Amino acid sequence: MDFIREDKIGLLGRLISEASRVVVAGHIRPDGDALGSTAALALYLQGMGKDVTVVFPDTPADNLRFILPASVRYAFADKDPAKVKEAADRAQLLFLLDCNAFSRTESIAGILAGASAGKVLIDHHLNPDTEAFDVSFSTPGISSASELLYWVLKALGWDGSDLSVGEALLTGMTTDTNNFANSVFPSTFRMASELIAAGVDRDALLQRIYNSYRENRVRLMGYMQYEGLTVLPEGAAYMVLTRDIQQRFDLQEGESEGLVNVPLTIGSVRLSVLLKEDNGHFRVSVRSKKGTSAQQLAHRFFHGGGHENAAGGKLFIGTDVPSPEAVPSYLETLLKDFLR
Ligand SMILES: [Mn+2]
Incomplete structure (x- = not known):
């Protein structure tokens, strides 16, 4: 090689x-x-x-x-x-x-x-x-x-x-x-x-x-796609996996793997962001289609990085956003700005 x-x-x-x-x-x-x-x-x-x-x-x-x-x-x-x-x-x-x-x-x-x-x-x-x-x-x-x-x-x-x-x-x-x-x-x-x-x-x-997951994972995936997905006309989609939802579905580490990829199957979506609530911060996963940089978004807004089309980072409660409730409007503003 x-x-x-x-x-x-x-x-x-x-x-x-x-x-x-x-x-x-x-x-x-x-x-x-x-x-x-x-x-x-x-x-x-x-x-x-x-x-x-x-x-x-x-x-x-x-x-x-x-x-x-x-x-x-x-x-x-x-x-x-x-x-x-x-x-x-x-x-x-x-x-x-x-x-x-x-x-x-x-x-x-x-x-x-x-x-x-x-x-x-x-x-x-x-x-x-x-x-x-x-x-x-x-x-x-x-x-x-x-x-x-x-x-x-x-x-x-x-x-x-x-x-x-x-x-x-x-x-x-x-x-x-x-x-x-x-x-x-x-x-x-x-x-x-x-x-x-x-x-x-x-x-x-x-x-x-x-093909070895627990039933709860399939139900969570369905729930998030039906109730928890926001698609913006600018070409971005996001989901927020709060503590409440994680508890409701008894979610264990690794069981939301793959969820962030699902919104990219929508033709108009170039950028998908999944936020998962953790202690004092959200873990952020970003995926993008070719021509849009997940890495740039993670680097500029989420203290992170990774690969061009698959990246990750963190969003801190108290410094980046005042509270978990403020996450959606904060995200929408930065996603619209990023994709402009
Ligand atoms: Mn690797």
């Missing part, structure tokens, strides 16, 4: 061969790509005889737990901060996957950034903090961190025979592209084709990702 530089692969190969204790880390509220890529790398390194710990700032959502193989050691800082610290202190090599900077690991950023281990970044977000790493693989023009890792492993000489590695990578790529709907490149199809030819069971994987 032309986006993988040979000199970096040489350096990475040396770092891996010299390390016996490795930490693999990903971002807060890990999604399928963060979990799939970290699981795949952990399995690959374990196959080489390395002592590997996968660390995250928080425990993954229940509906994504299936991505984590039982044979891998995990440490989640919200449950066991000492285990994360110990693993980082002992590590000789540390990987950060699916995020552009240590800050995306929030509560454990200081521990990871301050570790004496060699540091490697493998990511596909804009504006990577390459200064913080000994080797950085950062390619925004790729589907997912899982895909980038696939090409890095191939360049390192991985033979693809361990199907559990391939399964985790295909899972991560599938979730990040919304099952081949966004950010798909020729290289993405090539990766999928090679993995399926090698024997990865895509049907089983799709069942686990898309």
Whole structure:
């Protein structure tokens, strides 16, 4: 792959061969790509005889737990901060996957950034903090961190025979592209084709990702589309998932995944925003069609960023908006302004 530089692969190969204790880390509220890529790398390194710990700032959502193989050691800082610290202190090599900077690991950023281990970044977000790493693989023009890792492993000489590695990578790529709907490149199809030819069971994987939700999620999706959606004539749509609604549908972490994409199926809508109420702020997800920048909106108005057509951030109650009730009018004003 032309986006993988040979000199970096040489350096990475040396770092891996010299390390016996490795930490693999990903971002807060890990999604399928963060979990799939970290699981795949952990399995690959374990196959080489390395002592590997996968660390995250928080425990993954229940509906994504299936991505984590039982044979891998995990440490989640919200449950066991000492285990994360110990693993980082002992590590000789540390990987950060699916995020552009240590800050995306929030509560454990200081521990990871301050570790004496060699540091490697493998990511596909804009504006990577390459200064913080000994080797950085950062390619925004790729589907997912899982895909980038696939090409890095191939360049390192991985033979693809361990199907559990391939399964985790295909899972991560599938979730990040919304099952081949966004950010798909020729290289993405090539990766999928090679993995399926090698024997990865895509049907089983799709069942686990898309057909294993609880009933409440389907009802919430219906409710939000019927009652909770506002479509503006300027080409934007938004939904506000308040605390009340989350409680009413017994919503768990990860269960509103995909909802923000639905308004983009309306022909006139170029920009979709979902706000989910949290402690003292709203978590904001933004999706856009080509030609409209979700990343710009998230960066300018929601203290965030991400990819051109899929981004996120936060809206703080008290500083950005005086109260939750003020959110709709605040949003409508800025969306109209942004799309003008
Ligand atoms: Mn990703």
